[in-house]
Amino acid sequence: MSESWSPSSWKAKPVAQGVAYPDEQKLSKVLSKISTLPPLVTPSEIERLRYQLGLVQRNEAFLLHAGDCAESFDACTHENISSKIGLILSFSLILIWGARLPVVRIGRIAGQYAKPRSSNVERVGDREVLSFRGDNVNGLDHNDRTPDPERLLSAYFHSTTTLNHVRSLLTSGFASLHHPSDWSLNHVRSPSLRHEFETIVEGLSDALDFSRTIGVDSSASYERGGGRGTVGEVDFYTSHEGLMLDYEEALTREFAIPTSVVAADSRPPSTTTRPDDPQKPTQKAFYNTSAHFLWIGDRTRQLTGAHVEYFRGIRNPIGIKVGPSMANDELVRLLDIVNPDKESGRITLISRYGAGKIDNHLAGHIGSVQKSGHPVVWICDPMHGNTQTSSSGLKTRHFGTIINELIACLRIHTECGSRLGGVSLEFTGELNDEGFSVTECVGGSMELSEEELGLRYQSFCDPRLNFEQSLDVAFLVSNHFKQ
Ligand code: PEP
């Protein structure tokens, strides 16, 4: 790394999507408070995810990255959290069954509050107000758009509460294959979808019972890096877009790299620490402890910008959104900056071109990365390049278009001698009081029409696939890898 890095070195660079706080003193006070609060996640969990992403890169596991476009403080309830986890578990089971590979699950959860915007302001009637930037910045209500630093503190506590609930759900039997109905499958109305899913659950339960009977621990090699791994408990990781760098900096802490990881690394561990270069295999590193995995959005990935500067110095595995405006050589230069030692498991590229554009860009990007020798995981986000406005004015995405991008992505990877390692989706298992799923994306096996969008449109950000539409996607991917 050429220039020295510190958790605050990003401040010397231009900050895209920056927030102007009217009260800087209040901001400093909040940030110093956050910097004293405990980490949300631990270095050993982060290292385990790095290791598992290395497996994805070597085609030994599949990555599911999914959740809301944006979480809200009001949606931090037992019902919402458990339905999201339930959907992620159901989706991953379908993949495990079809692809016969372990699935690494990363939720867009427990901190996914901030949103980048295409414009700083929004017109409301005859006045102009600041755009909504996410619950950790300002309010959705037009009269509550002044950025308030206290919201960062509230984001910390809502993230902590969410993560606490996720951890308790996963360690108290919720993830057990013996109670998949807890994952809110009850409301799936399509009998064939329901039947298909139940067949998989029965098959997997039998297989697990059999393994237990003969004393095989099938998860042993997948779980290297320590930690859980017992049948019936699952690994689950958290993520968010690393947009609000003040907040990320306050939760960036220096730790010794867990010794089991250093010892298991193929390289001999270095005994000299290089504080100016935290990416090198030294014994200490800076971890972002607000989430296991963070990603750089398509609007904040400028090579000389503040976000890339911050991301290059943290030890966490990171994602980078790759859209149509990314040039081939720019992508390689970005990888050189954030992963100079070409470490496996560190970088996940999340492609999001749009169904109409993927053919123009993906093959070039794959080819340049292959030539550069950078080890990356490629995953497909078929959501963000395919957003449209419906005739009624609601933001939507067509299921068919989402599938088209996904199928094209699978095909292009095969044509390029590469492999799609996973998917990144915006979905929700949320139900209304009568047990109906949301109506935000058009199509799918439930054939949702544009006229039906208004029925239960609950997203305050991008439109999400509902429970049934998500399972449709899971079966498509699962069937692809079965062949
Ligand atoms: C997102 O993932 O919610 C997002 C804003 O994506 P992108 O940066 O790819 O537009």
Ligand code: MN
């Ligand atoms: Mn989104």
